Amino acid sequence: MAITATKGQVGLTGNAAVAYAMKQVNPDVFPAYPITPSTAIVEDFSSYVADGEVTTELITVESEHSAMSACIGASAAGARVMTATSSQGLALMWEMLYIASGMRLPIVLADVNRALSAPINIHCDHSDSMGARDSGWIQLYAETVQEAYDNTFMAVRIAEHAKVRLPAMVCFDGFITSHAIENISLLEDQEIQDFVGAYKAENPMLDTDNPVTYGAMTLPDAYIDFKYQQSQAMMRAKDAAVEVMKDFGKRFGREYGLFDTYRLEDADTAIVILNSAAGTTKVAIDELRKQGKKVGLLRPRLFRPFPWQEMVEALKNVKAVAVLDRADSMNAFGGPLFNEVRSALYDLDQRPKIFGRTYGLGGRDYKVKDAVAVFEELSRVVETGKVETLLKYITL
């Protein structure tokens, strides 16, 4: 898709917007293996390469395992590196994801969220990126095309932040966000270049005057110490994210935080939910508010690191919370978002009542009526003071 407008509004799909964002960053290397629903990112980006609109080295590889391996090699060499994938592609990268983060390489990956097989399915849920939640990557989630576009730039800055140096994943919903056209506002190339700045690699392998080794063996006398460093970096990533989001807001007027809230300040009940389904939930909230019901929403944007203190602060006055997961941990104990929000609330003296619901797997629609039904359940919990059903599937 050719984009000529660089000012004002333009209608773009999520994939086209993120590919355009990557073009504006103009990374040094882009290794990729296309997979639905993120294919258009790779298609668009390769057009930019072919048309000479970027100076990026595009590496076409034979699998996603190789794509991430090439990302790691290029990043260790000293390049600014980006890629995109989905679902099975991310799953095939698994082994290498941990190596990228353990080597502290600030690679940026767009993950267009899609269900994992089996059964095979190409539509949206979060089982791919949720499966990678412990791989040491920073994870940003986006509700809209605009946010996915903006997060791409912020991810570069957070990943490369001197106090962080960790890879980052930009996640948004397959088809719902990746293929739907939204009116968004693009930034100018120069604004982006000023925002991300020139990349200065640490210990680049191509600096042959100062030879270094990547990927050396560490034994029990050192391994845990490196993991401790990595864990500390992930803790620092929260402040770095706040700093980067503030700078983004100051420069471009679009304010982002660790999470987004909607009519939460005086809410008695709230839904916690990721990505595009938050939009549907907001419509339900507006309808219920018209009937005088005090309902609200919290939508995490930064999931790794998990900003639990801030979330507790935002949820502590709510009487009952429903956490909706578009992924099942298959632990017979609820989804990942549910477990982490519930754990975060544990230390409160007056804890909100809480339950978890799994919804929308494999692209099953989540409708306004589904959100309304969850809010009805929540108000029953508030009335009775009891959670009847801790966990269940909805949208079945």
Next chain:
Amino acid sequence: MEKKEFPVGGVIPKGGTAHEYSTGGWRKLRPVVNKDKCTNCLICWVMCPDSAVIAEDGKMMGFDLDHCKGCGICAVECPDKVKAIKMVEEAE
């Protein structure tokens, strides 16, 4: 090295550090060269995967036993007509 100074990401921040780390302790068989037979063709020097054959001025001088792992490749690669390298049990 102080733990606080551990390089980020496990990077080894300089070259040639393998010199300082002895890997010869793995060895079960030790190469022994018979200099009377050796023709200094240096095939063993080329083929040793651990650069543990010492060559000076075009001559085979023996083995760096701090880094020789005892694989026996040098003994196999030494030309059939020469066979100047024998592997002997470390225990002997």
